[in-house]
Amino acid sequence: MSTTQSERLRELLEPLVHERSLDLEEIEVTPAGKRRVLRVVVDSDDGVELDACAELSRAISEVLDAKEPLGDAPYVLEVTSPGAERPLTELRHYHRATGRLIKLQLHEGEELVARITAVDDDGLDLEIPGVKGRKPKARRVAFDEIAKARVELEFNRKSPKDTEEEGA
Structure with a gap:
């Protein structure tokens, strides 16, 4: 076009x-x-x-x-609508995906699968799931480090309400 x-x-x-x-x-x-x-x-x-x-x-x-x-x-x-595994290209996309699992490809070549915990104008706060019973790790990624990002489809995703009820 x-x-x-x-x-x-x-x-x-x-x-x-x-x-x-x-x-x-x-x-x-x-x-x-x-x-x-x-x-x-x-x-x-x-x-x-x-x-x-x-x-x-x-x-x-x-x-x-x-x-x-x-x-x-x-x-x-x-x-x-953009679909479940949409690419994240705008700041508003990252805000909408807060709490969701995403797959990131960084410019340096590293790939991450992590949950967005917070978004600001400079980047993302992520929670990287722990492997084999280990605790999740927090990580900060700046937007200028990100080559590609997209939402990962989760079938057993807990809603924020479910998480609150478990903590109560």
């Missing part, structure tokens, strides 16, 4: 997304046969419910049909 088209779409869609208290994470246009697929990825601090995606999809469709920023060629619109 050309930068001009990307910028035009972002300018057109961002107000619709923000009206619904969502963040516009990504816009992607890919060819699919004679059609194109316009994928709009949105998120919020509380996650995105299916109903919110459906309602936003209707609003985006109306605007796209009226303004035709993609021309008159047919397109398929997908409005979605």
